[in-house]
Amino acid sequence: MNNQAAADAYLESRVLTAAPYQLHLLVVEAALRHSRKALEALEQKDYEVSYFALTKARECVDELVFGLNDEPIPDLSEGMKQLFLYIHRCLRLADLTHETKHVADGIKILEMHRDNWMLAIERAAQERAAGESAPASATSAPVQAQSQAAPSHDSSDEPRSSFSLIS
Structure with missing residues (x-):
């Protein structure tokens, strides 16, 4: 098995075993990686x-939009949808105009989203850890809050197709 095949196998394993909040982060990181590659190519005029x-x-970015769950907090979900659609528009404009500023704008927003998502994951983990030492009735709120914050990707209902996006 060559290095690329091993890397692909590892990545596929990560995707197939990821929790929804981790899968969301993997897709955001993939969007960033591809956007940075596009930015570099545009700077070199390699269209x-x-x-x-x-x-x-x-x-x-499409996968991020489709993964949103609007049931727990519809306003938050709608705001996230509009953010991702704006990023999509930036990337589309970059493709049409070959202007790097559009990709740079998309990257900046994706980076902020990634950083905030990672903070939310850390905070949920801290709340969960604090809840484990609390009485049983006090532990349901942090777990419920974390599950509401994660995009909807129920692995039991459908196969995960995000591997092709992430690689």
Whole structure:
């Protein structure tokens, strides 16, 4: 098995075993990776590479939109949807105009989202840890809050197709 095949196998394993909040983070990181590749290609005026990288980045952003669960907090979900659609628009404009500023805007927003998502994961873990030492009735709120914050990706209902986006 060569290095690329091993890396692909490892990544596939991560995707297939990831919790929904981890899968969301993997897709955000993939969108960032493809966006950065597109930015570099646009700076070098390699429009073919930028086209394919921007296409992959937009597919990742589409997956983020489709993964939103609007049941727990509809206003939050709608706000996230609008944010992701704006990022998608930035990436589309970069593809049409070959202007790096559009990709840079999308990257900046994705980075902020990733950083905030990681903070939310850490906070939920801290609340869960604090809840484990509390009485049983006090532990349900942090767990429920974390499950509401995570996008909807129920692994029992459908196969995960995000591996092709992340790789």
